[in-house]
Each structure stands twice: as C-alpha cells, then as structure tokens.
C-alpha cells in the first residue's frame with residue numbers, strides 16, 4: 001500500500017510491566033479511506049488507538065502523521081472517540097457541544113454544523129442522559145468532529161447498538177472520506193466492518209498479523225479465523 005498515508009506506525013510497541021500489549025505494529029492508513037482494525041478481545045486494539053490519539057505513550061517504535069513525525073501538534077488534526085463518550089448527562093446535545101467549543105476556542109456555528117453531520121439537530125431540550133446509545137455515540141462523534149480532524153479514530157463504534165443504530169452509524173462513517181476525513185476504527189464485529197471499511201488490519205496477541213485492502217468477494221470471517229488461529233498456534237509452539 002504505497003498511496004499517501006495520513007498515518008503510519010513504525011514498529012510501535014506498548015509494554016505494561018513485562019507484557020507487550022502492542023508488539024512492533026506497523027500500520028499504514030491511507031488518506032481518504034476507512035481502515036478497520038480487527039482482532040479478538042485483548043488483542044491490543046484499544047491500546048494501539050490510544051497511542052495514536054495521544055492518550056498512552058508508546059514504549060517503542062515511531063509514528064508518522066501526514067508524512068511528519070507524530071507530535072502533540074498532530075492531535076489538532078486527530079479526533080477520537082475511545083471507550084464511551086464523555087458526556088454531561090444533565091446537558092442537551094447543543095450544551096454538551098458548547099462546553100467543548102468554548103474549551104477549544106471554536107466559533108458557535110461549528111455546533112450546528114456537527115449536529116447536522118451526525119443528524120442530531122432535532123433533539124431540542126432532551127438531556128444526553130436520556131439519549132439512546134446510538135444517539136450518545138453520535139454525540140460523542142460530533143464532539144470529536146468539532147475541530148475538523150483529518151483523522152477520526154473510533155474504538156468499537158457499533159458496540160452495543162441495535163440494528164438501526166448500527167445502520168445509521170455505518171452510513172455516517174461511510175460519509176466521512178468524502179468530507180476529507182479518514183477513519184480508523186476498531187471492531188470485532190466482522191459482518192459490520194465488512195460493509196464499512198476499505199482496508200483492514202488484523203491484530204492478535206499485540207501483533208499485526210495481516211494488513212491490506214478488503215476484497216469485497218473474499219470471506220472475511222474465514223480470513224480472520226485463519227490469521228488468528230495461525231497466530232495462536234505460533235504462540236502455543238513457543
């Protein structure tokens with residue numbers, strides 16, 4: 001994959017005490033695509049995304065954003081929703097967004113723009129605590145979009161959503177590349193990912209086992225099982 005990459009990691013690692021949660025992972029996320037990071041529970045997906053989003057410090061390797069070494073200033077162009085969105089339950093969607101626009105020093109009109117993008121313009125006086133899970137996710141994404149990121153990181157975005165919520169989120173995510181936003185998301189729901197992503201990376205035991213464009217005719221589940229089982233066998237043989 002030699003096209004322009006908005007993000008590259010070069011053998012990035014994160015060790016907690018003596019165990020490597022992420023072990024020399026080299027990701028290549030092409031600009032203008034949706035990249036799906038797949039892996040079983042505990043594979044290292046969240047840890048990897050947290051390093052890219054500046055929430056955890058790598059213990060090894062390097063990261064490149066937009067062709068330059070990753071630095072704190074890269075975060076001005078990286079939006080992230082990792083784990084559940086941090087919302088004020090007693091505030092409306094607009095009020096939640098207002099807190100963030102003030103903190104970021106952004107004009108208030110951004111609020112209307114992002115509400116429109118995530119289709120939450122009509123929630124009026126409803127407080128976030130009373131939102132459905134799908135609405136909370138979309139408000140979390142709206143917050144991440146406020147600063148107009150070029151890369152949006154979403155950790156398990158469809159987790160816990162009902163089929164309608166999943167469908168709405170899928171359409172939203174698919175609309176991002178056309179708006180100049182590259183998406184890097186993690187998931188273990190293969191059938192959902194299959195319909196959203198352009199490229200996939202399969203991670204297990206902290207290592208990237210496979211990376212490439214998703215072949216729409218290929219059986220993703222079979223590929224996933226093969227890659228993860230082979231890595232389990234290698235781990236068992238050690």
Ligand SMILES: Nc1ncnc2c1ncn2[C@@H]1O[C@H](COP(=O)(O)OP(=O)(O)OP(=O)(O)O)[C@@H](O)[C@H]1O
Pocket residue numbers: 016020021039040041042043044045046047048188
């Ligand atoms: N702060 C921490 N301290 C010690 N170990 C950690 C810490 N955070 C994660 N780990 C370990 O790192 C490994 C990878 O965890 P991580 O949450 O990144 O996986 P994941 O692929 O996101 O899993 P899931 O799909 O279950 O969320 C796990 O073995 C986990 O126990």
